[in-house]
Amino acid sequence: MADKTLLHLEDLKLHFRTGKGAVRAVDGVTFDLGYQEAVVVLGESGCGKSSLAKAILRLLPRNVETYSGKVFLEGQDVMALTDEEFRHQVRWVRMSMVPQAAMNSLNPVLKVGNQVAEPMIVHSNMKKDEALAQAAKMFQNVGVPVDFLGRYAFELSGGMRQRAAIAMALVTLPRLIILDEPTSALDVLTQANIMNVLKRIKKELEVSYILITHDIATSSELANRVVVMYAGLIVEDSDAMNFFTKPLHPYSQMLMASVPRLRGDKEPEFITGQPPSLYNLQPGCRFADRCPSRFEKCDQDPPLVKVEERKVACWKYV
Amino acid sequence: MVLTQEKQEKAPAQAVSGKSDVLLSVKDLQVWFELKRFGVGHAGYVKAVDGVTFDLHQGEAIAVVGESGCGKSSLMKTILGLYQPTGGQVFFDGQQISSFNPKELHWYRSQVGYIQQDPYGALPPFMTVERILTEPLVINGIKDRNEINERIHKTLEEIKMFPVDDYLYKFPHMLSGGQQQRVVIARAMILEPKMIVADEPVSMLDASVRVEILRLLRGLQTTHNLAFIYITHDLSTVRYFSERIFVMYAGNLVEKAPVYNLLRNSRHPYTHALLAASSDPDARNAAVYRDVPPGEPPSLVHPPAGCRFHPRCAQFMDRLCNVQVPPDFEVETNHLAACWLYKPGEEQ
Numbered sequence: 001m002a003d004k005t006l007l008h009l010e011d012l013k014l015h016f017r018t019g020k021g022a023v024r025a026v027d028g029v030t031f032d033l034g035y036q037e038a039v040v041v042l043g044e045s046g047c048g049k050s051s052l053a054k055a056i057l058r059l060l061p062r063n064v065e066t067y068s069g070k071v072f073l074e075g076q077d078v079m080a081l082t083d084e085e086f087r088h089q090v091r092w093v094r095m096s097m098v099p100q101a102a103m104n105s106l107n108p109v110l111k112v113g114n115q116v117a118e119p120m121i122v123h124s125n126m127k128k129d130e131a132l133a134q135a136a137k138m139f140q141n142v143g144v145p146v147d148f149l150g151r152y153a154f155e156l157s158g159g160m161r162q163r164a165a166i167a168m169a170l171v172t173l174p175r176l177i178i179l180d181e182p183t184s185a186l187d188v189l190t191q192a193n194i195m196n197v198l199k200r201i202k203k204e205l206e207v208s209y210i211l212i213t214h215d216i217a218t219s220s221e222l223a224n225r226v227v228v229m230y231a232g233l234i235v236e237d238s239d240a241m242n243f244f245t246k247p248l249h250p251y252s253q254m255l256m257a258s259v260p261r262l263r264g265d266k267e268p269e270f271i272t273g274q275p276p277s278l279y280n281l282q283p284g285c286r287f288a289d290r291c292p293s294r295f296e297k298c299d300q301d302p303p304l305v306k307v308e309e310r311k312v313a314c315w316k317y318v
Numbered sequence: 319m320v321l322t323q324e325k326q327e328k329a330p331a332q333a334v335s336g337k338s339d340v341l342l343s344v345k346d347l348q349v350w351f352e353l354k355r356f357g358v359g360h361a362g363y364v365k366a367v368d369g370v371t372f373d374l375h376q377g378e379a380i381a382v383v384g385e386s387g388c389g390k391s392s393l394m395k396t397i398l399g400l401y402q403p404t405g406g407q408v409f410f411d412g413q414q415i416s417s418f419n420p421k422e423l424h425w426y427r428s429q430v431g432y433i434q435q436d437p438y439g440a441l442p443p444f445m446t447v448e449r450i451l452t453e454p455l456v457i458n459g460i461k462d463r464n465e466i467n468e469r470i471h472k473t474l475e476e477i478k479m480f481p482v483d484d485y486l487y488k489f490p491h492m493l494s495g496g497q498q499q500r501v502v503i504a505r506a507m508i509l510e511p512k513m514i515v516a517d518e519p520v521s522m523l524d525a526s527v528r529v530e531i532l533r534l535l536r537g538l539q540t541t542h543n544l545a546f547i548y549i550t551h552d553l554s555t556v557r558y559f560s561e562r563i564f565v566m567y568a569g570n571l572v573e574k575a576p577v578y579n580l581l582r583n584s585r586h587p588y589t590h591a592l593l594a595a596s597s598d599p600d601a602r603n604a605a606v607y608r609d610v611p612p613g614e615p616p617s618l619v620h621p622p623a624g625c626r627f628h629p630r631c632a633q634f635m636d637r638l639c640n641v642q643v644p645p646d647f648e649v650e651t652n653h654l655a656a657c658w659l660y661k662p663g664e665e666q
Contacts, residue, residue: 038604045495112650157614158386187551192595192608199607214525220599221608236534240601258526260554263580263600268558270530274494303376 005072006175006208007033007056007095022065023278025051028230029069030304033176038202038209039056039088040240041222042217042255043229043273044076049212052177056099056210058086060278074175092119093172100180102126102165113139113149116168123172138167141204159190163197167236170182170201178210197223216259218246228252231275231286238310249286252313285315341411341513342374342397348405349386349392353619359655362612364618366392368569369406376512378547379539381556381577383592384566390549394515394565397480397547398432399423402534410513431506433516433535439497447474448486454509461477473504477534496527500534504638507538513545520555532558539548554594555582562652568616568626574646575653585655589629625658634661 002194025048033039043049047136054060060067071079078090082239099105106116116138117131126134136146142163151159162182169177180200181212199222201207213219219226223240228249236249249252257269273290285291288298297315306314349367351359365388384390395401397408399415406534408415410426418426434440441450451470460466477500490498499519507516519535520528522547536559539546548559556563556577563580563589565573573586584590591611597603611630616622622629628639638658647660 045524091447150539159614186593188553188592189385189610192597193610200602216525216599217597218602220603221597223601224604240604242398244599256527256531256599258529259599260529260532260558262554262593262596263598264559270528270533271526286440 002032004036006035006074007210008070008072009056010072012052012055012068013066014051014060014064014069015066016051016061016125017063017065021279024048024232024281025278026055027281029229029232029234031227031234032238033208033210035175036159036206037224038211038222039225039227040211040213040223041227042213042216042219042252044214046275046278047229047232048232048278049214049229050180053097053210053212057091057095057178058083059097060090081207083174088123092169092174094174094177095176096169096174097178098162098165098169098180098182102162102182104161108151108153111150112156112164112296113151113152116164117151118172119168119172135167135171137213137296138171139164141170141201142167143193147284150235158186159193162186162190162194166194166197166201170205170207173205174207176208176210176296178212181214182211184213185243191218192265196297198222207305216255228255231267231281232278233286233313234311235287235313236311238303238312243309243312246315248307249312250293250316251279251286251290254290254292285313340373341375343374343409344370344372344374344393344397345409346406347391347393347396347403347408348369349396350399350404351537355574362619363404365569365621366618367396368618368621369656370569370571371406371512372564372571372574374513374545374547376545377539377543378401378562379473379536379544379548379560380383380562380564381548381550381560382564382566382571383550383553383556386553387615387618389569389618390566390568393519394517394547394549396447398430399426399514428454428509429512431511432507433502433519435518436522437502438490438497438522442488442500446487446489446588447493449533450474450490450501450505451508454505458509469508473508476507476538477504494527495523496531499527503531503535503538507542510542511544513547514548517549518551519548520554521550525561528555529558535559544566553581553592554598565592568621568646570626571619571654571658572627572657573653575650575655579650579653583650585660586627586657587631587651587659591630625656635659 010030011027016025017022029052041049043217073094110300112152113135114131116135120126121128121135136149139146144160144163161190183194211219211222225239226234226243227234236252247256254271258271261267271290276286283300283301283304288294302313304311305317307317345360345368347370350365353362353364355361359594370393382390403416407480415426442611452466455466466492472484479485479500523531532555558610560577561573563577564571567588573589584593594609611631623643624640634657644656644658646654646656649655649660
């Protein structure tokens with residue numbers, strides 16, 4: 001593993017077993033993440049982006065059919081660890097997560113401070129008051145008044161709860177935080193505020209982010225790199241600057257064109273059709289049915305090819 | 319659909335000349351909810367809507383923009399006749415809706431369509447699309463099976479659910495989010511209302527579907543000459559949709575302006591803040607911090623005296639903003655801002 005790689009995913013797969021057959025939610029995902037880098041995983045709902053987060057953190061539901069591939073964290077093969085080892089050495093120690101709708105994921109009957117301190121007590125064998133002091137430090141970091149430690153979740157506003165959830169992910173000083181739609185339920189001002197906090201933390205605490213979202217405008221607030229997912233696969237992996245000015249994959253282009261803009265007079269376009277069902281996927285490019293530039297080759301699976309420093313899964317670039 | 323300068327100039331003219339075509343008129347509306355102590359004692363009021371005044375013309379689309387808890391949903395529900403106003407009046411077509419008897423209310427509700435935020439929650443899971451759309455017709459006295467079928471087909475075609483027969487016998491869970499929202503729109507449209515109230519109609523949908531639904535709504539609005547109230551917190555979708563924007567903060571409308579004016583030349587400090595916090599996709603965003611006013615929206619039980627934005631405002635003027643409530647100042651034709659900065663003679 002190169003020294004600069006924090007997380008390396010190779011052909012990561014996560015299929016679920018259901019009554020109708022296997023759902024191929026994550027179907028062979030490969031990408032690298034560097035230190036202090038923020039990667040945005042973009043995609044429509046149901047494209048497998050939240051499942052990707054679960055696959056990385058090994059937070060698996062019971063109906064898993066296939067869970068395979070390679071996950072290297074700082075050069076260590078974490079897929080080789082047993083569940084118990086993974087829990088003690090990796091999850092919330094070196095990687096943590098801010099779950100979707102984090103504001104509703106706090107325990108209503110525990111004081112917020114105790115919840116934020118809990119990972120320290122479990123993972124670092126800290127005394128409770130030490131852990132609470134650490135939690136207080138994290139609260140300051142994310143901009144929550146320290147006396148909120150003794151409050152319950154319902155006494156906090158949405159933005160404050162979201163910050164508390166971020167503090168909980170930060171408290172063990174992990175290298176990587178996975179943010180699953182961290183601002184989708186929040187108001188514009190609160191959203192901007194949280195994004196400011198995330199930017200500052202990234203610099204000060206030297207963490208990397210995987211930001212999972214469908215909100216392209218907000219994702220650009222944080223992104224160093226953008227990974228676009230479609231129907232369980234990566235279709236484009238590009239640095240942010242190039243992605244936001246000139247996306248390569250037809251799907252990324254249409255996705256970008258669908259963003260309503262506040263400034264500038266470009267009319268947004270929509271993408272006709274629907275993503276394929278993940279039950280019985282046909283061979284060939286999964287976007288082909290909705291793609292305006294489809295041609296014969298698209299009936300075969302497109303490889304992820306390199307175009308300059310970027311990667312794109314489209315026959316147009318082969 | 320993007321408002322061009324040319325179109326913009328037409329809108330105010332229509333608004334001035336068309337005094338008679340006012341469909342909905344809201345006058346100094348107050349909606350307060352009483353807080354009880356131990357279920358009996360009085361413990362103050364939540365002033366969700368406190369002094370809102372505006373007119374909506376036939377065929378006009380307005381957007382109400384504000385953060386959660388600013389009272390926009392209470393405003394909407396009062397307009398729909400679901401809440402009784404504490405003070406002030408709402409007139410629809412010249413009649414005061416709070417004085418409606420049940421029969422008149424029945425008529426009123428057939429005139430006003432409502433599009434809910436969460437389509438899945440708004441559709442009964444045990445009814446097929448056909449039954450969902452039949453219900454409002456039957457309730458409003460249309461019992462002829464042929465007519466019912468005809469109207470359902472016509473409406474579903476209008477919202478572009480082709481072929482109609484494929485969808486009629488489906489249950490909501492068999493439809494995608496976008497299709498569910500279309501059914502909600504069809505239900506609001508089927509009685510051919512004069513006015514539609516849409517509460518964040520696209521916030522639960524994917525980006526790619528969002529635009530499609532907004533376009534569909536805008537199309538319906540223009541072809542049927544509907545009055546439209548679009549409630550949202552997302553400023554970026556507003557310009558594709560409405561002629562005027564009302565910005566709401568802590569129960570008050572702080573700025574009322576044509577879309578074009580508001581986006582290019584906003585006046586109220588709160589509107590500035592909202593605009594500054596909304597981003598367009600751009601890789602350069604990652605390098606800068608956004609300006610956000612400090613603090614959080616005030617409690618509506620004890621709102622700050624004077625201007626309710628004053629504790630967070632960068633241009634706060636002592637002994638004015640925290641004492642007197644700012645009235646609406648007309649900064650341009652049809653552009654009103656409730657801020658002391660625009661007091662005549664004190665312009666910047």
